[in-house]
Amino acid sequence: MVDVPERVSPLDAVVEPGVFGANTRSLEVFLSENLCGSLVQVQAWPDTVGAVEKAVQSVTKLGVPKAPATAHSETVSIMQTGPGRWLVDSEVEGLEDKLRGKVSAKNGAVTGLTHARVLIQIKGPKAAWVLASGIAIDFDLTAFPVGTSQISHHHEIGVTIHRTGEENFDLYVFTSFARGFWHWITTASSEVGYAVS
Amino acid sequence: MKRVAAPHLGTIKMRLTCPFCGERDHQEFTYRGDASATRPPMDNGSIEDHNTYVFDRTNPDGEHRELWNHTSGCRMHMVVTRNTTTHKISNCEPVGPWTKALGGKS
């Protein structure tokens, strides 16, 4: 029996820790990249929302949020991405099978997206400024409060954005586009200077 | 290596209100045609009716019901009522299985 190999992120080859861009003495943007442990989409039917919410709750031990609000604990984040649809991100692997066990076809659908997204984190006083330079949503705290999520795009690259703090954002980016997105976000950040960890 | 240009350059020009995500630039949406065209039911095989559904359009000067998909957001469909003369949008409402849940007309 051979062990399951390590997953490889498309960013592994391009993410280089260090400090870059202008004005590197007072850094205002910090970037990092993570692989999701498990990322699963759960879709309910219009008449089974309650049942699916219950199933998700029993697996994640978190109340299912109503968009734009998100729910999160140490190891799990839940974002609503459409009517009756949630994206569940867990540091723990094996979430897809657990959810599939709880959500039957009668009640909804479970789709594994662990490999389909790369998680890029951006934080710092200028994080929202960098994001606003490419993504056409209002990053003002009143329009996009902490603990909410939004779906938008950059150059037609879809991105799900979870605001985890005033200056902290989790960005879920399509894997095949991840390098292009990384290239953009580092270029945009270079105007103010940034650090990669 | 051949490079590809992003199709949407530049400027905004129009804002649409997605029933789920809220107001966004039109670049996030895809136009899906005249919302008043209805597909004949599965048991209708009449060429005339299908022809009307696919080809007959009124091209009104004034209010027009347009079908849009929020392709770069939640991917919901919506009907946008837009005046073709003034470009004023008077209504955006959801369409599809989730219409009721979002408070739209069935």
Add this chain to the structure above:
Amino acid sequence: MSGFRLNLREGLGRAVDHDSKINFTFDGKNYSGRVGDTLASALMANGVSIVARSFKYHRPRGIFSAGSEEPNALVTVHSGARTEPNIRATELELYEGLEAKSQNRWPSVNFDVMAVNQLPGKAFSAGFYYKTFMGPSRPGHKATQFWWFCEQLIRRAAGLGKGASQADPDKYGRMNAFCDVLVVGAGAAGISAAERAASAGAKVILCDESAVAGGALLSSSELLDGALAHDWVADRLAELAENENVTVLTRTTVQSMFDDNTYLAIERLADHVKTPGKHQVRQRAWNIRCKSAVIATGAIERPIVFAGNDRPGVMLADSARRYVVEYGVSPGRAVCVFTNNDTGWLAARDMAKYGVIVEAIVDVRKDVPDAIRAAGEESRAEIFLGAAITATSGLQTLSGAQISEFSETTGEVGRKLKKIGCDCIAVSGGWSPAFHLTSQQGEKPVWDAELQAFLPGEATSSWHVAGAMAGKFGLRHAFRSGEEAAVKALAEAGLGEGESDVPRIEGDEIDYAPAPVFEINTGGKAFVDLQHDVTAEDVRLAHREGLVSVEHLKRYTTLGMATDQGKTSNMSGLAIMAEARGKPIPDVGTTRFRPPYTPTALGAIAGDAYGHLASERLTPMHDWHVAEGANMYANGPWLRPESYNRSGESVEQAYIREAATVRKGVGLVDVSTLGKIDVQGPDAAEFLNRIYSNGFAKLPVGKARYGLMLREDGMLFDDGTTWRLDENRYLMTTTTAGAGQVMEHLEYHRDVVWPDLKVALASVSDEWAGVAVAGPKSRNVLKACVNDCDVSNEGLPFMGVRQATIAGIPVWIARLSFSGEMAYEVYCGAGWGQALWDALMKAGKRFQIVPYGLEALSTLRIEKGHVAGPELNGRTTPLDLGLGGMVSSKKNFVGATLLKRDAFHEESRLQLVAIKSIDGQRIRGGSHLVKGNKDQPGQTEGNTTSTCFSPELNCYISLALLEGGNARHGEKMFATNPVRNMHVAVEVVSPHMVDPDGGRMHG
């Protein structure tokens, strides 16, 4: 004009640093100026009077204005890749090392051989191009051919500057901004509006096109709250900028107003330095969405049209005043003011106050108010009332003006009064509100007879006008209207009224209404549009030839069509046309302004959306392909390996080798780019059965099926295999390029057409990496590495789908063949894609497995007659492509009904065939199938779609669409490609060229 720098002192030269020195060059000559100068003010200070040659006649031209409305002083800055033409010297901030060049002249701006264009007089009059090149054909030259012949010469002679031919090295940024109230223009009205809005807690963006905001306040002689307006405004702006709800953007031109309260502004971050810093963006495009806007863009002074009015030295009166007050530069040694309103008198007074010699004030009005007369006396100028300038003199630049009697009521010129020596005529013909933005939105302006100007019409959307732009001239009106507009804007933004005060104003109360005089018609060459060389006579010629509507006037004479969009000329042109037609001006109407307000660099519009920042999709095995020397090829947004060229191999040699290896041994190809859609739900089977033209209801679990998707009009839309993974769970694959459209097609039918079906759709294209292993030895390769699954013909039959593991990686294996050989598609999570690839390469090593690219993939399927993108071109039905057997007659599906239309069943339709080259020549894509020889090919009867060299058949082959092709196998024809000068003898054959009964893939 021979301008010079005055002795700078307190209050004089407010915009410049009195003790600074900046070096720059103009046309290669060294000059110096001061910090705060524009190129125009610095040139004027250095006595440079000819700065450009005109567009058509190459006449010498001088500086005309002091702002973005400038028609004459267009220069080219930088050199090499940064070369930028048509920059207005009046806006260009001076910096150390600036290099500027004049345009449209050869060899120099002072001596231009093209100036002979002036001599033949009527040659270039209005409509010249239409009359010369679109008339009846001439012997030997059809009109358009004659145009082609002349075009190069004309383009060289007439025109504006030349752009760079290399890629722009600078970076351009973008910003998405949201606010409650956008204020456009930071003059008195704009500042007042911004303060008011901010006081109510609104999020405000205030934009001004100049380096220093303040508009007319910067050179105003008024005192505000006891301070010089110039100083007062600086304090107020500093205060505004400190408010965290307010964003003040200077050097930022709001170029366009679009629908739904959206605006485009361009911020120039590094145009006032020699080169941008390493990480600095040169310009930033602001996409601004606001709840409401206050438009306070001011007004543009317009000239009076008179004979000889284009001589360098003739300029706008208020601009002349601004050069004196703001830059401390006198526009001439002897200035003559010509006006039809009070503006000219104040200009004369203010200029004289700082030491400029004003020789005369000429006003068309018979009488002026006492306060104005007093201002004239202060200037010590000779006063001429009821008079006009009727001619000018001078060799290249202005040296004198003829003053004659003039009646403002009849427009008649009377006896000559005096000839005055002057090198500057400061002219004011009144003010035109800058309603460009609201006009862009299609709002029709309204004529104001008092102001002799068009004002913006009623706001039909969430914008409000203020200040001179709204016809509210004078500081008191400007401040008040700014407040009022802000209150309306606040209400729309759902905020309270706020509060603010109008400052205490000490200074002039003048009447901005001009006498209704736009032209002094003496028959001499009088220019209306200085930038496009349109004269008053051209306008009358257009009238005589019946081109009387403003839209025709514009296109026939090109009035207002230059880079300045006629900012200083449209009004005079309209007035002259109205006069010619004997109609009031409002009946003649105006044309609509188009975005942008001022010329905008394309780089700023494209921003980061092109070139190295364009979005590309990469497969998980991308780096491996590149490391193996593959040519990467764009297929939709994806980059895919075209072929893996070994050293010395051409692309053709490489793909032939790769394809031949697959036919005899085994190869593998990265198919991660295929669109993949997860289809789930209790109604998924029914849904797929309605979407595909062939049956899907009875597809068993663990099996895949090839499916055809049609558009509702019966045309083929996309194809691919769909795998039933589970009772209620399917994996659909689509073509690489069609993935996005297929997803939308499915979503449309689920949401809009059949909302009662319970189907979940999710794009999983990025979730799965895919590798196809193909060739007679493919099963051996799988046997060598697959665990947990029997891959024998019984364990994994043709079209079977199984779960397994390879090197510890969980995979799905489907036995599918695109190449016609025994083949498998293996899918795993994208993060393991490279590991899977490596495992298959390792297992295939002893079978001499080779990677193959897009070209070989295509060759294999062409040999088999399998269709792909070039055949699914949106105009083919399943019947055309020989796929009629996949059209179910037992069910209704998308496209079923309209496919029954008679015309789709005609024998003469273009039908899929293959052709083989008989004479050994290569067949090119896009060739036409004809019967005739090269000299007389005859009518086209079809065209080639996908071409290649077939290693299996050892000749060039192609799939093709041929009229009635099904019945024409065996026919000899030619594939002709006149563009490439190729005419290839071919034989029409069945598209199933290799293994027609499919024995190899079933084996």
